[in-house]
Amino acid sequence: MRFLIIIPTLNEKGNIEIIYNKIFKIFKNANILFIDDNSKDGSKDEIIKLKKKNKRVSFIFRKRKLGIGSAHKLGINIGIRRKYRFILTMDCDGTHDPKYIVNMFKAINKNDLVLTNRFLNKNSIKGWEFKRIFITKVRHYLVKIFLGSELDSSGGFRLYDFKKVDYLDIKKAKDNGYSFFIESTILLENRGYKIYEIPINLPARVLGSSKMRFVDLFYGFLTLIKFFYKRLTNKI
Numbered sequence: 139m140r141f142l143i144i145i146p147t148l149n150e151k152g153n154i155e156i157i158y159n160k161i162f163k164i165f166k167n168a169n170i171l172f173i174d175d176n177s178k179d180g181s182k183d184e185i186i187k188l189k190k191k192n193k194r195v196s197f198i199f200r201k202r203k204l205g206i207g208s209a210h211k212l213g214i215n216i217g218i219r220r221k222y223r224f225i226l227t228m229d230c231d232g233t234h235d236p237k238y239i240v241n242m243f244k245a246i247n248k249n250d251l252v253l254t255n256r257f258l259n260k261n262s263i264k265g266w267e268f269k270r271i272f273i274t275k276v277r278h279y280l281v282k283i284f285l286g287s288e289l290d291s292s293g294g295f296r297l298y299d300f301k302k303v304d305y306l307d308i309k310k311a312k313d314n315g316y317s318f319f320i321e322s323t324i325l326l327e328n329r330g331y332k333i334y335e336i337p338i339n340l341p342a343r344v345l346g347s348s349k350m351r352f353v354d355l356f357y358g359f360l361t362l363i364k365f366f367y368k369r370l371t372n373k374i
Contacts, residue, residue, distance in 0.1 A: 139243070140167065141224035144213035146206050147174045147181050150230040154184040157228075158195070160236045171216060172197040172230075173209040207318025210294065211309065218305050226297045233340045234295040241336050242297040249334040250302040251326060255290040258337035265341060280359065281320060284366040290335060291323035292316065303331060317361040324365060 143161060147154065154172070161168050172185045174197065182199055189195045198212065210227055217225040224246065228234040234254075242252045256262050257278065263271060277292050307329055311322035327333055 139224065140222065141169065141226060142213075142217040142220070142222040143168055143170045144210065144217065144225065144227045145170060145172050145230050146209035146213070147172055147177060147185070147230045148203065148206075149177045149179045149181060151177070151179045151181045151184055153230050153232050154181060155188065156232065157230050157236070158188050161239075162192070164236055165239065167194075169194045169222075170196070171213055173213050174199050175203040175205075175209065176201055205314035205318075206294065206316060207311070207321075208314035210318060211311070211314075214298070214305065214308060218300055223301050224297065224299060228295045235338075235341075238295070238336065238338055239297070245334045245336060246297050246299050248332070250299055250331040251323075251333045252297040253290060253323070253333060253335045254293055254295040254338040255335040256293060256338060256340055257290055258335065259339055262337070262339045277320070280362050281324075284362045285320075285324055287324060287327060289323055289327065289333060291320045291327075294319055295338065307331075313361055321361060321365065 145157065158170065161170065170188075172195070174182055174185060176199070182197075185195070185197045189197060198216070200209075213227065214225055224243075226239060226242070228236075238254060242254070245252045256274065263274065266274075274292070278290060281287050281289075281291055303326065307325055308322050310325055311318050313321050323333070
């Protein structure tokens with residue numbers, strides 16, 4: 139099966155080859171698109187090495203940090219232009235284990251979008267630092283309260299079938315940061331797409347540091363308020 143994996147990077151030098159090896163150990167026919175936001179730690183050099191080793195690797199190097207949501211939208215747009223039906227997105231920090239991709243593909247046959255859910259398994263995020271647990275759980279419950287969605291909508295580990303999903307419905311998500319995931323998921327859910335979730339355990343990252351900040355929670359809360367208003371006025 140021909141499919142594309144989009145992996146945004148920002149200072150992930152120590153994780154790039156690790157995730158590459160894990161993916162190709164399971165999927166020899168995978169194609170990877172790295173989108174790097176001007177890393178300063180040598181991440182770009184690692185990606186170039188992989189490109190020389192394997193023609194299935196491609197990359198986009200951006201001149202500055204433009205946001206993870208922006209990277210996902212760009213990658214998906216490129217994937218569609220390259221005629222990929224199945225596009226998977228995941229992080230490079232080691233928390234998204236490629237072993238789950240097998241079950242994601244099993245589920246996509248009868249669905250339009252497959253998400254990974256961090257709340258279906260007990261203690262699935264055990265070992266995370268308190269800040270990340272707090273942000274993740276608070277954001278999840280705010281989505282439930284304000285948007286009435288039970289989905290784990292803030293994760294970036296997901297698989298799209300673009301024979302069924304209209305890219306224009308994703309493009310309507312305007313946020314370029316972490317809130318892109320919530321915004322795009324809610325847009326697709328409200329448009330009646332079949333969305334399925336598989337349980338996942340996420341270990342704490344071993345190398346590098348999290349890019350998530352409390353300011354991301356603040357801006358995410360503002361996004362939820364905007365969406366809540368649109369929901370009340372039937373604009374989504």
